[in-house]
Amino acid sequence: MVYVMRKIHILRAFFLVLPKLACVAPLQFALWQCIAVLHGLSFAILTPATQLFFERATALATGHADMASVMAALLCLAAAHVVMQILNGICNFIPMMYTQKAHGVFSAALFQKINRLTPIQWENTRVLDDINKALKGEQESIYFTNTILMLLTFYLPYFLFMALYLWRCKPLLVISLLLVFLPTLLTQLLRTKLFAKAEDASAPVRRELEYAESCIAGREFFKETRTLGAFGYFRDLFQSSASLLNRLQMRASVRADLAELGMKLLSLVGYAGILLLLLDALLANEISVGAFAAIFNSVAQMFSMMREIICSHFGSVAGTYGRVQNYLAFMQAEAPERPALQFNSGDIVADHISFTYPQATQPAICDVSLTIHAGETVALVGENGSGKSTLARLLLGLYEPEHGRIERGPSSSSAVFQQYQRYQMTLRDNITISDFCAPAEDDKLELVSRRAGLDVYGRSFPAGLDTMLSREFDGVDLSGGQWQRVAIARGLFRNHELIVLDEPTAAIDPIEETQVYNRFAQMAKDKTALIITHRLGSVRLADRILVMQQGRLVQQGTHESLMAAGGEYARLYAAQEQWYESNS
DSSP: OOOBOOOOOHHHHHHHHHHHHHTTSHHHHHHHHHHHHHHHHHHHHHHHHHHHHHHHHHHHHTTSSOHHHHHHHHHHHHHHHHHHHHHHHHHHHHHHHHHHHHHHHHHHHHHHHHHTSOGGGGGOHHHHHHHHHHHHHHHHHHHHHHHHHHIIIIIHHHHHHHHHHHHHHOHHHHHHHHHHHHHHHHHHHHHHHHHHHHHHHHHHHHHHHHHHHHHHHOTTTHHHHHHTTOHHHHHHHHHHHHHHHHHHHHHHHHHHHHHHHHHHHHHHHHHHHHHHHHHHHHHTTSSOHHHHHHHHHHHHHHHHHHHIIIIIIHHHHHHHHHHHHHHHHHHTOBOOOOOOOOBOSSOEEEEEEEEOOTTOSSOSEEEEEEEEOTTOEEEEEOSTTSSHHHHHHHHHTSSOOSEEEEEBOOSOEEEEOSSOOOOSSBHHHHHHGGGTTSOOOHHHHHHHHHHTTOOTTSTTOTTGGGOBOOGGGTOOOOOHHHHHHHHHHHHHHSOOSEEEEESTTTTSOHHHHHHHHHHHHHHTTTSEEEEEESOGGGGGGSSEEEEEETTEEEEEEOHHHHHHHOSHHHHHHHHHHHHHHHHO
């Protein structure tokens, strides 16, 4: 399986996210950006308003202006401050609301992308790392784009206005500001590279950390973790992963912060130099007293904003760019189109198929050929690791064989796997989720529940089909065997012509297993069925038995013919014979 993720340049990353962000709510987005421009200009207007006030006040002191003109200038300055604060409040509120909305849209798109991955890609550790990095980068991509937008719509208008203002007063002031902050800008570009590299190294470690955390605190793990005394083991695993993750992040942070510290010292020297330059211009009568006061007052504001841009916002962009890049690379990852499955209304035919899992050295299925006739019930048996489940997934179309071909019969299929899900929903939803578009009358739900061995009106389900199956949501919990029956009912509810039961009765005792399979056999009449099990007590109900050993199909036939022939099936049956004698 080819799976390619390409690196994305920082500007390309911005222009990839920007249209997606704008499309979340176009009118609201446009209004937000317009207000952001006005917000930036409102800060800039304070400088000429301050100059006007000081010049009118100076003129009043020398008798060249009256009090009315001074008060008018003061009102203009006050109005500028009021407008600035109003716009500041609006610009803090809109992004917060817009970001929450965008997060929902971006998450949905990411989950759709993940859903399109083929099942075999979930067996690839590199793909799992990519998913982890994409999930971390999805929300970061919104903040990343918002930050760059703020630089363009708020800070850029402010500094363009101030650059024109300073150029009119003394051109050298503008050049000095640029020279002082250029080294700091270069530092942040270095910071971007350092954190992007650190993020690539951190993803697999973070997955280990999250897994150890789930083993310590996850509801599905805590019983076994506490009972076996494994808490210490997972605590040590968590601490070692956390320590390594911290070292990776700390190494990048220290290198970036040391470079930033040196640049800040240069900026401080530059700040002092600009103030001296401004004083020289005043003494040389190049600027008025009002301009001196306004510029003196605004220089601190400009330095504060520039530091904010380069050290905070550029730093934020640098810190998140690695994750954003991973998110976008995942969303744009190239993978071959999954071939359309070909179905016919007849038999399932596998012709010399072989299959190897990613990173595996030995094939899981090796040169298997078989035919399952339409309407036939087939049992697939063998020791653990013999390839039974892998073969079933190939026949279902979840995996594609590396060699050979498969002609698949019925197009509508259902399956119950050993690793089933325990959804924290009602019993009704737990069953109907397998075919949620189909009609879900209570009669049908009760029928499939009964055939799976569930008594929906028993003590285990105080609210019947509407019983919540989760104590976390004020419901009930079920035993392992009851959960398996729910999973079987879920598989039976789905409309199907082919059904696969992949060891779904492992938590049920052999006697109950036989009863479940007998009920299943009645329901599977005139349908194609594949039963996978390592317990052989119930396989006699099958029309035919297929025997797997080390990825190969070594025997097939009825129970009687296989027992008469000896070999792998007879050996397995003899090893479990005492169970079946107890059954009978």
